[in-house]
Amino acid sequence: MAAEPTFEELFRLAKRSAVHLEMRDGYMQSDPSFISWQNDPRSIPAERDPDMRPWLALMQEIIGRGVKVRRARVVSEPISDYIRFEHHVTPSNVLAGEQVRWLPRRKASDLALPGNDFWLFDDSLVVFLHFTGDGELSPEGDEERTTDPAVVALCRTAFEAVWERAIPHEEYRPS
Template sequence: MVPSFEQLLASAERSAIHLEMRDGYMESDPSFIAWKQGFRDLPEDNDPEMRHWLKWVRDATDRGVSIRRARVFSVPESDYLRFEHHVSDANVEAGEEIRWLPRRNATDIAFPGNDFWVFDNRTVLVLHFDGNGECAPGDWLEMTEDPRILKLCVGAFEAVWERATPHSEYQPT
C-alpha cells in the first residue's frame, strides 16, 4: 500500500522534488472552476487551514526539508497552468520552491513517461493520470526504489531545474 502524500512528506528528512509535465490536471477541481469564473484569492486557494498541502509544506520546510517543484509546459499556457501559477504564490510562501520551463526548451531532456515525486533521493512516487488529467482509475500512485527509475527521474528533474525560471520571475503569456 502506498502511503499518503502527507505521510511521505512528513517522513522526508532532506528533500522532496516534484516534476509536472502535463498542461492540465483535474479540471473538475472546484477551485479551478471558480478561478475560471473570475474568483481570485479565495481562502480555499491560499489558507493553510483550508488547503492542507500548504500546512504540510510548511511543516516539512520548518524541519529543514527542501521542497522543489518544476513544471514543463506548452506555450501559450493552458487555463489550468495559468491557474496553477496564480495559486502557486501560496505554495512559495509556505516554503516550496517552484520553477517553470516551456516545453520548447526541454527537447533534449530525457523524461520518464509520468509525473513523479522523489523523496530523499531514494523513493520515487509515480503519478498516473488519465487523458483528462484526472487520477487514473485503479492504482494511480506507484512507489519504487528501482535505481534506474530513480536515476532517470532525478536526472530529468535536475536538468529542468537548471534551466527553468523561478516562480517569482515567470509570468504566463
C-alpha cells in the same frame, strides 16, 4: 505486513528533500477551486490560508523541519487555462516554502524525461502519478512507487536537468 505509508506520510518521513516534476498542461478539471477561478479569478477563498489549503500547512511543517521541497513544471506556451490557474495560486506555495520553477516545453526538447509526473523523496523513493487523458487521477491506480536505483537515477537526473533550465516562479511571465 505493515501498510505502505500514505502519500502525506511520505512527506512527514522525508529527511532531506522532496522534488516534484509536473509535465501535463492540465490536471483535475473537476477541482472546485479551478472551476471557481475560471468563473472569477478573484473568487478563490483563502487561497493562502493553511487551514483552508491543508497542502500549505503540510509544506510549512516539513520545510520547517529542514526538508527542501522543489517543484518544476514543464509547460506548453501559450499556457492552458489550468496552468494559468496554477500560476495564479503558486505564490501561496512559495510563501509556504516551496521552491517552484517553470520550463517552457520548447526548451525541454533535448531532455530525457520519464513518461509520467513524479515525486522523488530523499533521492531514494520515486512515486509516479498516473492521470487519465483529461487530467483526473487514474481509476486503475493513481500512483506507482519504486526504489529501483536505475529509476531513481533517471528521475533525479531528469528533475535536475529541468530545474537547471527552468525559470523561478517570481520571474516567469506566462504567455
